[in-house]
Amino acid sequence: MVLKKIVSLMAVILLIVSGSFTAVAEGISETDGSETPEQAISLSSGIPALGKIEHGEDQDWYKIQVLKEGKVRVALENMPYRYEVTLYDKNLNSFEVLSSEEVYESDATKKEYQLSDPGTYYIKVHSLAGYSASKEYKLKASFPSDRPVFDSGYEPNDTKDNAYPVASGEIYKAKLDSKFDQDVYELDVKQPGQIRIWLDNLPYDYRVDLYNEDWIKINGGNSFFSGYDHFDYTTKETGKYYAVVHSQQQEYSEEVEYIFKATYPAAVAHDSAFEPNDTKETSYSLTSAKTYQAKLEYGLDIDVFKLSVYKPGHVRINFSAPPLDYDLTLYDNKGNRIAIGQYVNEASKYIDVTVTEAGPYYLHIYTHSKKFSNTQSYKVQATFPTKTVVHDKKKLESNDTRDSAYPVTSGVVYKEVISSAMDEDYYKMTLKKGESLSVSLSNLVKEYKVTILDSKGKKLAEKNSWSKKPVESRYKALTAGTYYIKVSPQSDGYAATKPYSLSVLKSKYFRPxxxxxxxxxxxxxxxxxxxxxxxxxxxxxxxxxxxxxxxxxxxxxxxxxxxxxxxxxxxxxxxxxxxxxxxxxxxx
CATH class of the missing domain: 2.60.40.10 (Immunoglobulins)
Structure with missing residues (x-):
């Protein structure tokens, strides 16, 4: 049989010297099988070959070298008529296809086989009904072979044996270039923990599934034509895991790249944007009362920050962002939800909660609507109990919680600012039983309120500064102990550069x-x-x-x-x- 394609002189020389022909990536060379097993063209795993069925008795033979036990995946696409593809061993005995992995459509078919022995195997393509001497089919076989040299699209990566190894928290962009194309990514999980996988920018109904080292599916998503897909899975075992991206409806785009990201337990070096930090294991540790700026890079991006709470106490988290429906949730070390963000205005939220246990807590920042800005940063500040509290003597900060409250002296006037719509300033004073506390707030350019609380944060007294007038809150101690004074915006107004004046008097009787x-x-x-x-x-x-x-x-x-x-x-x-x-x- 003569070759049905015009090949380059170099390809002819290669055929003569080696006695075989290896198909290369589509677009570089086109090949066609020969009519007998002895003339079969050698295929490389994951590299497509092109051929034609020119007459009713025509058949094209290919061969593959399988190096170890595993799966062989054969996809035949762009069939102008009903063609058949079959796998044979070296003795030309055909194999039973895995019935659950066989798909047949009018112009394409996919089959998978489980092989137990390494060696030479053959693939035959022939017609069941009709043929075309001008229209090419595309054949791709993926099988256990030498580790491939991956191209810029991470191909060939159609099987577990050819899986592309991905780094935890890195972003990858690739394409599905045919109906039965699937991209397999390898995750080397070094410790038990959370695996978070997401797909974005999907042109069609793509899906990602997760398999363990034994190729048993353990989790999966479903995009439902939403343009994205994601899931979270917590594993108790280390080892290799495999994420498989494929099209659910056999629709694909050779132009549009999907975006893939897998974050899993591994050694992590955070960059200047605190990434990767999509999971508990890769979370970025915050310093109490320090303000951080970061961005959500995609609609499915999530930023996880760790709060190392030294003792039970008061946690306050202030958050401001572009008005894009960002949200925040606080979890404990067991994954229990502790608190969610409370609305201040379209760009501001906060969490204010008393935790009953010391230990690590995890703050999740994300977007509900999948709207995001990779140019505008959000700001987050978490104040939580630490071993020691250091106050700035000029600004009295940090004093956003009861645990970080600034100690005040009776009869002294203190000046401080409310720096944001979520800012709250805490002060503390010790009272004897029966002593009266008079707290005066003045020099106001915005409407603030002053609140007196007990040691557990229970509100005892509160006054609002209507029309920015001076206001005084008072309380008579029923028991001895530490009492707290909180100054906060009455709505969401604040003056970051103009301080208020706070005066606290401790006496037997209230100041009138x-x-x-x-x-x-x-x-x-x-x-x-x-x-x-x-x-x-x-x-x-x-x-x-x-x-x-x-x-x-x-x-x-x-x-x-x-x-x-x-x-x-x-x-x-x-x-x-x-x-x-x-x-x-x-x-x-």
């Missing part, structure tokens, strides 16, 4: 609260400790006295006062014990 006074007012009102005598001064001159009600309110008649007059108010009990003095200025 004075409502605004105008120059034509004839009464002064406010709040103080219940059932106390109230003293009112204009400058240094006493102008009125009165009493607080059993609820602590007072309203006392006074002479009209000129604008800008300083009014002072204090209280005394029946034994003459005095409260701290409050002061205000008369307005026009």
């Amino acid at each position: 609260v004075i409502n605004d006074i105008e120059s034509d007012d004839t009464y002064i009102s406010g709040e103080a400790t219940p059932n106390m005598k109230v003293y009112i001064l204009a400058g240094s001159k006493a102008i009125a006295t009165g009493k607080t009600s059993s609820y602590g309110y007072y309203s006392i008649k006074i002479p009209k006062q000129k604008a800008k007059t300083k009014i002072s108010v204090y209280t005394k009990d029946l034994k003459g014990a005095k409260s701290p003095t409050a002061a205000t200025i008369v307005k026009l």
